[in-house]
Amino acid sequence: MANDKVITADRLTKHFGDFVAVDHISFDVHKGEIFGFLGANGAGKTTAMRMLCGLSLPSSGKATVAGLDVYRDNEKIKRSIGYMSQKFSLYDDLTVKENMQFYGGIYGKSDAFIKNKTAYILDHLHLEKEANALVKSLPLGWKQKLAFSVAIFHEPEIVFLDEPTGGVDPVTRREFWNMIYQASDLGITIFVTTHYMDEAEYCNRVSIMVDGRIEALDTPAQLKQTYGAVSMDEVFLKLARKATRNEQ
């Protein structure tokens, strides 16, 4: 039977002492899907994401990422995924080319692979002239697009994007999403968090976490219908206002 599930989570839970940060969350993400992972600050998104990236062991429950078990194969998971956040992505003091060589090397790619892929990305992003420029000299918008290309440099099955467009101008934000669509077309699964509710509309499916639990999970259209809302912003506000957990 065809199994196109890239992430499976089954009652996945994380405690810190008495505090249940992630409380029995269950969901699947399919190959090539753009999956929006929303929630208010403190709802448990980061903790859940860290477990799926192999950076934090769950307290209980099951999960697999790219067919790998989050308990047993957490080191292998790190090699099979891509990751990008707004805060950390590229090395400012390395050139554009050096960053790609560095990431390619870390993920154990061959020189030939790195060379071809670097040429492809430089061409694709029209960055040929900037290949030997330090990353810190690039405008922020270019940096974010380059960071995404680097996150999928080693051709992972899935890429985790943690608020990738924070503070980015509206034109670049849309160019960035265009890159997400292209990657998803190539079969790369996208797992993305954002505070921009219009971006929730661009996802195939969206989950909304409240107080450590997944309170809703569906397509944006279905969520709006279920909650009688005209926009994802309204859906989010209706759900997130239910939070009772005091911020830690």
Place this chain on the structure above:
Amino acid sequence: MAAVTVQNIIKTYGKKKEVLALNDISFNVEQGELFGIIGPDGAGKTSLFRIFTTLLLADSGTVTVDGFDVIKEYKAIRKRVGYMPGKFSLYPDLTVEENLNFFATIFNSSVKDNYELIKDIYIQIEPFKERKAGKLSGGMKQKLALCCALIHRPSVLFLDEPTTGVDAVSRKEFWEMLKGLKQQGITILVSTPYMDEAKLCDRVALIQDGHILSINTPQVIVDEFAYPLWAVKSDKMLYLLNDLKATDFIKDAYPFGEFHHVVLKDVSGEDKLKLFIQDHQTDNAIIKSAKADIEDCFIALMKY
């Protein structure tokens, strides 16, 4: 008298002044106004706030705050403004209460004197007054920082990206707090990268790459959008967008929430767009006229 006057401010960085952070910025903020400076990271928002609060010198140009010159009379300005930097800047080792007392004391004031001003905000963090500021959640840190910036009853309040990285619910709450402060007569300058917050301001300056794209009330900015704007959607959004971009009657098309926004070159494109949508009936394409919002205007001002 205007609360803040800004004339021809230029600011560069680097040994050879190679980075032009602020390129000839001029505007005024009136007393009691809630004025928004809206733009992405790197637009120059923080440089501008640091010049206003006498923490950074411009290369040229003049700024006054409450009638005082930021260079000659910087001491007077420091006594009367409140500043909440983008980065959390309270003392993490002091408790909530200790931080508040500290800031009141250095301004020769006391928490009691101005408690009325911060009451609505402070009661939300009062249950945690014994907690060290470094151990607070993001939302509570933000509320404490706002209280500390207000405790000497400043005439002008500068808030540099108070809602960055904050979720939609907390952002709404924060803007409610600002509305309350405005009613108490405090002039507020607030910067944000979130375009949707523009409509909550009395007036806004849209800023990009160190220069101002537009200054006006949010209503006038959206009313001045100069092109016919339509919203379209279908079951195949990506294909719809690519097909749109291949036509010759559109000026621009881009995702906009659940729809794509289509900017037409002129009204003669309307019939062509409607025909185009009819041709996409098999994908359940629909079309409706759209009203520009600040983000449409920002895109237009950046690109066209």
